[in-house]
Amino acid sequence: MPSIDLLRHPSRWGLRARSALTAAAVVTVVVVFGAIVMLTLLNRALYGAADSYALGRISEISDRLHSAAPADLPADLLAPDSHVEIVQILDPSGAPIRSTTGAPSGPLITVPDSGTVTGIRAEPDLRVSARRTHGPAPATVLVAVSVDPADDVLKALVAGLALSGPIVVAAAAAATYRLVGRSLSSVEAIRSRVADIGASQLSQRVPIPAAADEIARLATTMNGMLARIEAGHAAQRRFLADASHELRSPLSTVIAGLELARDHPETVDTAMIESTLLPEAMRMKNLVDDLLTLAAADDHLLTLHRTDVDLDDIAATVLDLVRHTTTVELSGQLAPARISGDPGALTRVVRNLVDNAVIHARSTVTVRTVQGAADARVIVDDDGPGIPATDRSRVFDRFVRLADDRARATGGAGLGMPIVAEIVAAHHGTVRIDDSPLGGARLTVTLPVAG
Structure with missing residues (x-):
């Protein structure tokens, strides 16, 4: 039953069988069409050559009849040769006056009133041409030529095509089947290798x-995909390890404080809660919020609540907040700059940029806002050590610190700049790192005015 079902549904056949069948069908159509064209052209050529022999003999006899009577014509003009079989000269009534020896007593064909015919089939193996002459004695000249040679050639060609056509079709199908099979062997090798690759x-x-x-390009594309999967898998493992490391420290501190409060409640006071437990809990909360933001960005679920936003107002607010937490000199050159965006997300971008600059600055951080015709920019400069050109792309990778230590005050969690990059990308903007005129790093966020 399965084989019968496959025969009823060719679409379920394998690619090799379908390709071979298609090739056979196409070659069959081409062979048949070519055979028809070849036979038609050859038929015209062979019979045309036979008619030309007849017309040549008619012209020769007609020229003689212009100056001589039919009875005076030499016998060789009426004699057969390798092409001409029968010659008849008819009087105006249609009766033969002179004929080739052994010719029929009656006319081979009935000549129409026009007096001229070419290539009329008189007998199975004869083609007759005729022409009326107007000499001293009006007459009609009929010449019959044999078409046996032409028929033999056509029959031989038809037989040859009938024998060779199926061979050509079968050879084309077999070659296609084998070629597709060889191509699919590479695909099978790719499939089997992919099936063996585990996590x-x-x-x-x-x-x-x-x-x-195309198979080589498929394999190259597959290898590129595997490389991206490997890189993503490695990044995921690194992400989990770094996140666990970052969460473990504040969580251990909070647990230790709670255990101390349980075992020795008299040692826990407001100062300890405010100086140790709450900062560690807030650090853990901020880290979780950052991880959720990045997870939403990875899933393209970073929601933006767009409205008209004044970047200069956001920058001024951030500068006022940060001034109370640092001894670094903060200055702003805030020109009016309005775009369409999410105020909360853009505030986070500016805050992360300023915090990053403050961490690495020696003494000075400047913030500028610039309005362009199609975009607006936020530019943050510091006078710190700067960022080497080779590390500027790594800054936006998660949990990356360029500092050697992992101290919370200097190194951070390594998520601030990746969050900046994700939020800016969600606003269809760009963020770039350059050398600052102050000697440190310059971070420039460019955002389109229309969002």
Whole structure:
């Protein structure tokens, strides 16, 4: 039953069988069409050549009849040769006056009133042409030529095509079947290799065929995809390890404080809560919020509540807040700059930029806002050590610190700049790092005015 079902549904056949069948069908159509065209052209050529022999003999006899009577014509003009079989000269009534020896007693064909015919089939193996002459004695000249040679050639060609056509079709189908099979062997090698690659073997790659064809491009694309999956898997493991490390420290502090409060409640006072437990809890909360923001960005679920936003007002608010928490000199050159965006998200961007600059600055941080025709920019400069050009792209990777230590006061969690990059990208903007005129780093956020 399965085989019968497959025969009823060719669409379920394998690619090799369908390709071979398609090739056979196409070659069959081409062979049949070519055979018809070839036979038609050859038929015209062979019969045209036969008619030309007849017309040549008619012209020769007609020229003689212009100056001589039919009875005076030499016998060789009426004699057969390798092409001409029968010659008849008819009087105006249609009766033969002179004929080739052994010719029928009656006319081979009935000549129409026009007096001229070419290539009329008189017998199975004869073609007759006729022409009326107007000499001293009006007459009609009929010449019959044999078409046996032409018929033999056509029959031989038809037989040859009938025999060779199926062979050509079968050869084309077999070649297609084998060629597709060889191509699919590379695909099967790719499939089997991919099937063997597990989560712990992402470093493996599929074989790339030597031929620079579509299969090789497929293998190259597959290897690129595996490389991206491997990089994503490694980043995920690194992300989990770094997140666990960052959460473990404040969580351990909070647990230790709670255990101390349980075992020795008299030692826990307001100062300890405010100086140790609450900052660690807030640090843990901020880290969780950052992780949720990045997770939402990864899933394209970072929601923006767009409205008209004045970047200069946001920058002024952030500067006022940060001045109370640092000894670094903060200055602003805030020109009016309005865009369409999410006020809360953009406030977070400016705050992260300023906090990052304050952490690395020696003494000075400046913030500027600039309004352009199609975009607005927030520019933050510091006089710190700067960021090497080779590390500027790494700054936006998660949990990346350029400082050697992991201190919470200097290194941070390494999520501030990745959050900046995600929020700016969600606003269809860009963030760039350059050298600052103050000697440190310059971070420039460019946001389109229309969002």
